[in-house]
Amino acid sequence: MTVLTTEPLMVETPTQLALREFHPFEASGARYVYLVPSAGIFQLDEPSGAILDVLAQGPRSDDEIVGALGQRFSEETLRDGLTELQQIRVIGDVGAPREQVVNDLPPEGFPLTTMVLNVTNKCNLACTYCYEYGEDKIVDTTCSDQPKFMADDTARDGVEFLLKESGPLKVAHLTFFGGETLLNFPVLQDTVAYARKRAEEEGKRIEFSLTTNATLLRPEIIEWLAENEIGVTVSIDGPKEVQDKMRVFHSGKGSYETVQPKIKELLRVHTSRPIGARVTLTRENLDIHRIYKHLHEEMGFWEVGFAPVTTAPDRDYEIQDEGYVRMLAQFGELARDWLEHAVENRHHGFSNIKDTLEEIHKGVSKAYPCGAGLGLMGVSTGGDVALCHRFAASDDHNFGTVADGIDRDKQREFLEEHHIKNKTDCHTCWARPICSGGCYHEANTRYGETQAPNLHFCTWVRSWTHTCLEIYGELSERNPSYLARFDA
Amino acid sequence: MKNLKPINQKAGRIEAQIRREQLDVVGLESQPPEGANIPLGCSLVFFPGWEVDSDGGTAGLCQPVERDLFDCHLACFWPAHVPDQLNHSPDWTAKCASAQKDWRKLDLVFP
Structure with missing residues (x-):
C-alpha cells in the first residue's frame, strides 16, 4: 500500500x-x-x-x-x-473535542448472574420507612392479584429460568427476598434442594443467599442455613433505641429484644458463610460509629453496610443536607480505620468501602449504575420478572415471566433508555464512571422515573468517591499487595 | 513510562495500549515482536494493487501508485479520501461489484 x-x-x-x-x-x-x-x-x-x-x-x-x-x-x-x-x-x-460518552449497548443475550426471588410479599414488621409497604411503595401488594406467598412451582420455574438465562456461566446466584423471607421457609427448603439438583445436572453451581429481619430465626432454621451454606444479610439498624425507632412490629412494639438473641445464635452456629448487617440510615439515625461498633464489635457481624433511606422528598425521616455532611465525615473516619487495618492485612467490617475500592481498582467505567435489568433481575411472588427486587410485581418495570423467559424487546428498550449517554446531567461529572446516575429505585421514588439521574446525591457521591480514591492511592503506596484481593 | 506510574488495572491497560501503538508495522514473513501491529487488510479482503499487479502477476505489486488505491478507497489511509467518492470519482467502483472478479475494471486514478 x-x-x-x-x-x-x-x-x-x-x-x-x-x-x-x-x-x-x-x-x-x-x-x-x-x-x-x-x-x-x-x-x-x-x-x-x-x-x-x-x-x-x-x-x-x-x-x-x-x-x-x-x-x-x-x-x-x-x-x-x-x-x-x-x-x-x-x-x-485545546480545540480537541471532549471524549465522547460511549453509546454501545451490552451484547444481546447478556447472561443473568443473579436472580432475586421475592418468596413472599408479607412482612411481620412494619418499619416506618419501608419502600415496599410505606408511603413510597410502587406496588400495592395488599390489593394486587399477586399471591402472598410464592408457590413451589413458581420457585422451581425461577430456578429453571436462572439456569437457562445464565447461559454459559458456570456459577449463578440465587437470592431470597421478601417481605420477610422466612415467612415462606418451606419454599426456601424446597427451592434450594431443587436448585442444587438441577444445577448439578446442568454442570453448574448455584450460590444462595437471603435477607431477613431475623425475627423468625429458630434453631432448626439456623441449622439449615449453616448446612446449606446460605449467605445471610440481616436488616438491622443498630442498638435498641435506634432499632426500635423505625423497625417495629405492627403493634408498634420495637423488634430489638426479639432479634438480638436470635442473631447471637445465628452468628454462633452459622459459620460456613460470612454474615452481614445492612443498616438503613435516616435523619434520626446517623450515629454511624456507634451503630458500627454495636453491630460489628458487640454483636459480631462480619460486615456492616450502610445505606441512606430511599424516600420521596420531605418525608420526616429523609436525610437532609447537614445529615449527609455528618454521614460523610463518619464514613471518612471509618474508611481511614479500614485503611489502617488493610495496611496490616487485617479484616475490617465496614463493607461500603470495599465495593467502591474494587471498582476503582479495576477501573470500571459504567454505562449503567448497577446490574439491574442486565445481570440481575427480581421475581415477584407470582413469577413476574422485574428490573430488580425493588420493582417486583410492578407492571411498568416488567421484563417477562419466569415461565416464558425474558422479554428481550422490553429489555433492549430499557437498556437503550437508561444508558449513560441519555443522562446528559452526568456528562460533565468526573464521578460518572463509578456512579452512572445512581439507583433506579431511588430515582423512581424521588423523581417518578427510573431514567432520572439522582441529582440530590451528586455532592455526596463525588465526596465519597474522592475519599475512596485517596484511600486507594494510599493503600497502593503502603500495602500494594493488598490490592490483589480485588483482582478477581 | 518515565513520568507517570500506572496504579490501577485500567491504567495498566492504557499503558500497554500506548506501548502497542508505538510499535512499528512489520512484514508478515518475519517473526513479529509481541503486540506488533500486523497489517490485516490483505489477509481478510482481496486488495488489487497489493495482491496482483496490473498484469495479473506479483512482480510489480503496489506499482504504480495510481493503481494501488483500492485499500485506500475502502479504509481511507490517506489524509483525504482517495479516490474521492463524493466529488471526483463517484463511479470508480461502479463496474467492480466483486474485487476478486472485476479488479481489472478499476481504472487508474490520479490523486
Whole structure:
C-alpha cells in the first residue's frame, strides 16, 4: 500500500495544549489523576504535576510550558512528561473535542448472574420507612392479584429460568427476598434442594443467599442455613433505641429484644458463610460509629453496610443536607480505620468501602449504575420478572415471566433508555464512571422515573468517591499487595 | 513510562495500549515482536494493487501508485479520501461489484 504525504499548505501555528477531563487527588504526599471517562489512575511525578499546574492557568504551547518550568526541570524531562500526559489524555489540543460518552449497548443475550426471588410479599414488621409497604411503595401488594406467598412451582420455574438465562456461566446466584423471607421457609427448603439438583445436572453451581429481619430465626432454621451454606444479610439498624425507632412490629412494639438473641445464635452456629448487617440510615439515625461498633464489635457481624433511606422528598425521616455532611465525615473516619487495618492485612467490617475500592481498582467505567435489568433481575411472588427486587410485581418495570423467559424487546428498550449517554446531567461529572446516575429505585421514588439521574446525591457521591480514591492511592503506596484481593 | 506510574488495572491497560501503538508495522514473513501491529487488510479482503499487479502477476505489486488505491478507497489511509467518492470519482467502483472478479475494471486514478 502506498501512502502519500503532502507538503503543508501553510505555516503551522504551535499547538496550544489544555487540560482535559480528569479528577486530581493526593495520597501519602503523592499526586494522582483519575482519568475520565477511562477510569485509569496514574501517579504523577513532580515535573508532570508541575505541567498540570501551568496548564491550570490556561492553554499554553509546549514551548511555553518548557519555558515556564525550564528553571526547575530539564527540557528532556519536560518533553517526556508532555508526551506521556498527552498519551493518557490528561492534556491535549485545546480545540480537541471532549471524549465522547460511549453509546454501545451490552451484547444481546447478556447472561443473568443473579436472580432475586421475592418468596413472599408479607412482612411481620412494619418499619416506618419501608419502600415496599410505606408511603413510597410502587406496588400495592395488599390489593394486587399477586399471591402472598410464592408457590413451589413458581420457585422451581425461577430456578429453571436462572439456569437457562445464565447461559454459559458456570456459577449463578440465587437470592431470597421478601417481605420477610422466612415467612415462606418451606419454599426456601424446597427451592434450594431443587436448585442444587438441577444445577448439578446442568454442570453448574448455584450460590444462595437471603435477607431477613431475623425475627423468625429458630434453631432448626439456623441449622439449615449453616448446612446449606446460605449467605445471610440481616436488616438491622443498630442498638435498641435506634432499632426500635423505625423497625417495629405492627403493634408498634420495637423488634430489638426479639432479634438480638436470635442473631447471637445465628452468628454462633452459622459459620460456613460470612454474615452481614445492612443498616438503613435516616435523619434520626446517623450515629454511624456507634451503630458500627454495636453491630460489628458487640454483636459480631462480619460486615456492616450502610445505606441512606430511599424516600420521596420531605418525608420526616429523609436525610437532609447537614445529615449527609455528618454521614460523610463518619464514613471518612471509618474508611481511614479500614485503611489502617488493610495496611496490616487485617479484616475490617465496614463493607461500603470495599465495593467502591474494587471498582476503582479495576477501573470500571459504567454505562449503567448497577446490574439491574442486565445481570440481575427480581421475581415477584407470582413469577413476574422485574428490573430488580425493588420493582417486583410492578407492571411498568416488567421484563417477562419466569415461565416464558425474558422479554428481550422490553429489555433492549430499557437498556437503550437508561444508558449513560441519555443522562446528559452526568456528562460533565468526573464521578460518572463509578456512579452512572445512581439507583433506579431511588430515582423512581424521588423523581417518578427510573431514567432520572439522582441529582440530590451528586455532592455526596463525588465526596465519597474522592475519599475512596485517596484511600486507594494510599493503600497502593503502603500495602500494594493488598490490592490483589480485588483482582478477581 | 518515565513520568507517570500506572496504579490501577485500567491504567495498566492504557499503558500497554500506548506501548502497542508505538510499535512499528512489520512484514508478515518475519517473526513479529509481541503486540506488533500486523497489517490485516490483505489477509481478510482481496486488495488489487497489493495482491496482483496490473498484469495479473506479483512482480510489480503496489506499482504504480495510481493503481494501488483500492485499500485506500475502502479504509481511507490517506489524509483525504482517495479516490474521492463524493466529488471526483463517484463511479470508480461502479463496474467492480466483486474485487476478486472485476479488479481489472478499476481504472487508474490520479490523486
